[in-house]
Amino acid sequence: MIVFLVGGESRLMDDLITKMEKEGHKTYLLTGKRDRRGKYRRVFERYDFPYDSESVQEIFSNVNPDLVLFLGAYDTNYDWSDARKESVRYTADLTNILSAYAFKQDGRFIYLSSEAVYGRSYSSDIHETEPASAKSFQAMALLQGENICRSYRDTRGMDTRILRFDHMYGIPRKGKTDRNPCFWMTLEMLKTNQIAANSRTAFSMIYQDDAVAFAYRAMMEESPKYPLYHITSGEAITQMDLAELIRQNADGVEIRDDTVGEGFRLVLDGSRYQEEFDGKIFVPYEKGVKAVVTYMQKHSSSFLQRDDAGAGWGNRVWSLLCRIFRMLVPYIENLICFIPFFMINNRVVGSQYFSKLDAYLLYVLLFAIVYGQQQAIFSALLATVGYCFRQMYHQSGLEVLMDYSTYIWMAQLFILGMVVGYMRDQILQIKKDDEEEIGYLRGQLGDMTEINDSNVRMKQLFELQLVNQKDSLGKIYEITSSLERYGAYEVLFYAAQTISKLMNTEDVAIYTVANRVYARLFSFTSPTARKMGNSIRYPEMEAMYEDLKEHRVYINKTMDERYPLMAQAIYAEDEMQIILMLWGLPWDRMNLAESNRLTVISYLIQNAVVRANRYLEALHEHRYLEHSKILEKDAFTQLVAAFFEAKRNGLTECSLVRIVCSSEDYKKAGEILEQKLRQTDYIGILDGGLHVLLSNTDEENAKGVILRFGEEGLKSILVNREVAA
Structure with missing residues (x-):
């Protein structure tokens, strides 16, 4: 295959040239500048022309490459100190290169982007389908480059592929700066013998050798499923963890804890790539960071200024x-x-x-x-x-x-x-x-641009609220009042759906408080929402519990993965009854407005829940067999129907077990079962005899419960399929 690489001199370019030559491809190179002083690995042919040259089209026509790779975000020909001016040149150069290569119908164009197109914090890993949120001019230029590639793909049918690298790091060139956390923190260590780190800032990185190997597989695939892939290790690491790895490989280094403010998390999701190509990471953080630190220490004189503290007397x-x-x-x-x-x-x-x-x-x-x-x-x-x-x-x-x-x-x-x-x-x-004034005005212009962008987002948000009125109290009451049409047993199941709809998140869980120690999962709207398990010891979740017991909405500002992003408790007569937990919220919505909205929603849901509980208490004598915890047939039939309907809607998991015994032994069996069941399980009568409804229990776990019943001398049978039929 004829491969044409486009980009400035760098370690990444050298690794790509080595990879292509090793795999037997004929490699050409366009350097992007006229002078021949750049140091590159040997290629079949090298062209020293700027990207906007008219000769680029003639070069492509003569070489007729099968694959063109543009370094994009990692092209060292661009100086982003004046990002506003450089972004214009960047997009113009990319457009010229794409238009020059558009003549080849079966060619592939690979564009390298980076995580910089996401400019805010995300609570979960960022999938390729997540809209970009570029803020800086450099990030907007990279995003514009992605859009140009998509445009050529949609309008001209070009095979353009976008590869986003997630904080790619590696051994830098002597005296050259690099744009990754590992480089900057190591450089700070060399300069001051200190490393400032924020334990609330999390990201993921991928070593350059692994990134090149991953990218090569995506480039060479004849018919990939998608035009965009994230190249990432997927392993989150905080600044504090990275600083500790650097300290382990350097002597006499002090870590300064700069953990202040709200958390920031930016981790790309590589599941799409892994499902299609199944990439394997060969250089873990420990090995990669060690290589970078060792190299930079060995050649510290090329990275340090003479007056740096770490430069020596x-x-x-x-x-x-x-x-x-x-x-x-x-x-x-x-x-x-x-x-x-x-x-x-x-x-x-x-x-x-x-x-x-x-x-x-x-x-x-x-x-x-x-x-x-x-x-x-x-x-x-x-x-x-x-x-x-x-x-x-x-x-x-x-x-x-x-x-x-x-x-x-x-x-x-x-x-x-x-x-x-x-x-x-x-x-x-x-x-x-004049230069100082221009620099100051440019800084002011940048600040004004960011402020304007923020104002535009707020304006759009308020316009959206005015148009659809999803946040109005009337709309919230209209949706929550729909819970009244459900039966007493169904309210909590569909309350999860209601919260999901009103809070605009797919991940909602409802836990019922069993006692002062445990809360049991009652319903959920997604697998993410049940990741905390079927039972939690909520008083041990101190950060959340302190807010809940004070009747406040808990907001996970530190992005701690052990807790939900937001939580609210529902009380009845000063006793905590229900805990609402939410995930899947973007960082910019974890604010006071959303907290107030969740408070209003929880109060409206509380009314429906309390009303249902009072209704069930009023019918207590008619629902249970006398002097037992066994539900009568009508009440138990409604309960089973509610659970299995919720199961079909993906709101809960449950199993039904039939106890083989005569009607005379119901109360005796019930007493034995009460000792073996949780507070959230139910005993009742259906056609066919005595049954046990196991909440939040799938068929596999239900088999274990059946074995425990057998140890007590009770024969039982799983009857889920009969109920479903």
């Missing part, structure tokens, strides 16, 4: 000497240049044609224009010494000093040199002030 002294030498360079240059001007002046003094030429005046003007007023004065002093020395060829020193023409000549020389030098210094100062 020798480097600091050398830095001081270098600064002194740089200060003396203009004076040394002045002295050296004085010699030829002195010789020229001696030659032209007696010349018929050049006697009027003042070489010293030219000499002073030259240094006034180049170096400014300070060097103009120094050069004027040297010129004065040279003039006096030349005059003393024919006069005594006293005569030279008494000659008024000497002072007139000196005055005009100093005045002219100082004026020209002053003008030069003023012009440079004006330019410097």
Whole structure:
């Protein structure tokens, strides 16, 4: 296969060239600049042209590559210090490259993007289907590049593929900066012997060798299922964990805990890639971080400035000497240049044609224009010494000093040199002030842009609320009041659906409080919502419990995976009865407005729940067999129907077990069963005899319960399929 790589010099480019050559592909390279000074691995042919050159189309036509790989987010030809200006050049270059390659119908175009297109925190791993949230100009340029590739795919049928790398890190080039957390934290360690880390900032990284291997499989696939893949290890790591790994491989390093503010989490989801290609990580964090730290320590002089704390006393002294030498360079240059001007002046003094030429005046003007007023004065002093020395060829020193023409000549020389030098210094100062002002205004413009973006998002949110009125109290009451049409046994099942609809999240769980220690899972709307298990010891969840017992909404601001993102408790007569838990909320919705909305919803749901409980208490005598916990046939039939209907709707899990015994032994069997069942399980009578309803128990776990019943001498049979039929 003919592979055409497009990008600047970097470790990534070297690894890609090595990979392509190793796999037997003929590799071409477009460097993006005209000079040939860049250091690249050897390729079949190298083209030194800028991306916007008209020759790019001719190059593609001649080479006719089967695959073009554009480094995109990792192209070192772009300087993002002025991101607003560079983003325009970036998109224009990409458009020119794509349009030049569009002639080849069966070609593949690979675009490398990064996690930077997501500019906010996400509570869960980010899937490819999640809309991007780019904020900076660089991130918006990368996202615009993705959109351009999609446009060419949709309109022209080009096989364009986008690969997003998740915080890719690796061994940097000597003296070159890299854009990943591992590099910057290691550089900080080298500079200050300290590492500042925030334990609430989490992300995932992938080592460059693994990233290249993953990307190669996605590139070479003939017919991939998707045009976009996340290249990630999928393993989250906090700044504090990364700092600890760096410290393990460096001596005498101190970690400074900068854990402040709200948490930030950015981890890409690589499940789509894993399902199709089944990639394996060969370089774990421990090995990869060690390699980076070892290399940067070995070549620390290329990454450090002389005055950095980690540079050592020798480097600091050398830095001081270098600064002194740089200060003396203009004076040394002045002295050296004085010699030829002195010789020229001696030659032209007696010349018929050049006697009027003042070489010293030219000499002073030259240094006034180049170096400014300070060097103009120094050069004027040297010129004065040279003039006096030349005059003393024919006069005594006293005569030279008494000659008024000497002072007139000196005055005009100093005045002219100082004026020209002053003008030069003023012009440079004006330019410097203008550059500082432009930099300040650019910063202000960036801040205004971010503020405007925030205002636009808020405006759109308020417009959406006005249009659909989903957040209005009337709409909330209308939806929650729909719970009244359900039976007393069904209210809590469909309350989960109601909360899911109103809070706009797919992950809601409802736990019923069994006692002062345990809460049992009653219903859920997704597998994520039941990840905490069927039973929880809620007082041990201190961060959440403190808010719930004070009747406050719990918000997981630290993004702790042990807790839900939001939770609220429902009370009845000052006793906690129900705990509502929510996941799947974006970070920007974990705020006071959403907290207030959940509070209103929980109060409205509380009314329906309390009403149902009071109804069941009023019918207590009619629902149970006398002096037992066995539900009568009608009540138990309604309960079983409610549970299995909720099971069919994916709101809970349950199993029904028939106890083989005569009607005379119901109460005796019931007493035995009460000792073996949880508070959330039920005993009742149906056609066919005594039954036990096991909540939150699938068929596999129900078999274990049947074995325990058998140990007590009770024969039982699982009858889920009979109920379903």
